[in-house]
Amino acid sequence: MPVDNKRVCGPEESQSPWLFLQQTRGQPTWVPQTRESERRADSRRRRGQVDARPMFARCGLVSQAKGSAYIEAGNTKLICSVYGPRETERKDELDMRAGRLVCAFRLAPFSCAKRCPWIQGSQEKDLTLSLQESLQPGVCLHRYPRSQIEVNVLVLENDGSALAHAITCASLALADAGIEMYDLVIGCSLRQDGAAYLLDPTCCEETGDESTENQGSLTVALLPALNQISGLLSTGEMKEATMVGAIRVCVEGCQRLYPAAQQCLLKSVRRKVHARSTDVDVGR
């Protein structure tokens, strides 16, 4: 078991007080009562089932990084920074022909309802792998032989569909860094509960009642202009027809998010050009 020697950790076994509260009231969910009533007021009435949450995206926040992006959708906040292309440490045969994409997906310890320890758990490794597999088809790695591009995604607050927004954020950061890409990769997730489905679920909507049939979550990563699915990850038991329908809905959701991502990139380019022209003026 990897033990964190650098930080002073709390007791090994510590639990959230909400657990004990739920058991006395007989409720299975993690979320305390107040947030649930807010959720019903906010998402169910104002958002239709195929509406993703309005997304705020901005590039170029981290000054030290080659490229960076910040996405906020509802309460989910993520930041991504891209470093590279850098020379690789390992000189494998594969690295001679094409570059490598090294991804890291981190959840801040305070981001989820339950505290995540600093040591990377298996869930983070799993999501890192999915992130890398989703981004790889979009990046022109053959243009960067013998180099590696590092993508670091940090989830500041996880209110549902963290992976989907991480994919979008990472591709915006890669574009901001000037890495050559075939297309932006947009991620979208869906929650299926029986016959109803909800696009871009919040954390409460993601955890459903276990006993309903045909329930699960699905995340799809799409290259919209080329209409290619670069990433697909699902959990939960669903019928095949439901799964196919859910994938279609996610693909449409990705297509609808595409213009927002493009607008964000255009604004950042304009800002950079403007900054450079004012610098030149000042220099004279």
Place this chain on the structure above:
Amino acid sequence: DDLRVDGRGCDDYRHMEIETDVVSNTSGSARVKLGHTDILVGVKAEMSRPKLEKPNEGCLEFFVDCSANATPEFEGRGGEDLGTEIANTLYRVFDNGRNIDLKSLCICPMEHCWTLYVDVLLLQCDGNLFDAISVAIKAALFNTRIPKVQMIEDEEGTKEIELSDDPYDCMRLDVENVPCIVTLCKIGHRHVVDATLQEKACSMASLLVAVTKKGTVTCVRKVGGGSLDPESVFEMIETGKRVGKALHTPLQEILQKEESLGKKRHKVGFLG
């Protein structure tokens, strides 16, 4: 054309050999040989405290070890990445509480439950690991025998665990709903089931579909560095469901037949 290098069709599996109860120290074990891929699964049942979020259920813990026997690449910590990837996929496939009845693994709510440690050992690697591993896990869980325990409460209120005297008095698991993973590799315009290492090298992307006996899909995951067309994704899911569904019935029959042979069964083990 539906013809591959070794003469199989696009939807055919290689010759598969399954044997259960190979390791005597475990609660259940199974060995699967699919072509040259060799997987050994051991299941050990141990008592532990249930998770706080799910006080009435037991749990399944997966661990995959890519031993250095399989390929020299796995020497030292080389096989760790692949092992964690397979273990994470298995957690995801079994994540919903509907495949194995976890409530039957509970002994005393909030205090004691059975944890099944499923340990997978890769002895030989010849492509298509996920399929072989999922079949081996299903066979091992079918073979698992968990001793029956009872909680007895004393007059003072202290609880004691009582194990039945008969060593053969065991609880068996219902593996009807345990899914099997089908890996479909996209090669050119077609997709193939059960790809060998050479076929895997030709494909850019594959799709993992975990299918239960009823035809429901538990997990879909795209692996590999390429992208897939949505239409081909739908076709692959459909093929995966068809092939997966067809895999369960013969598997169940073979397991039942092997069980019914009882003491007369000639154990091949690792000698064959």
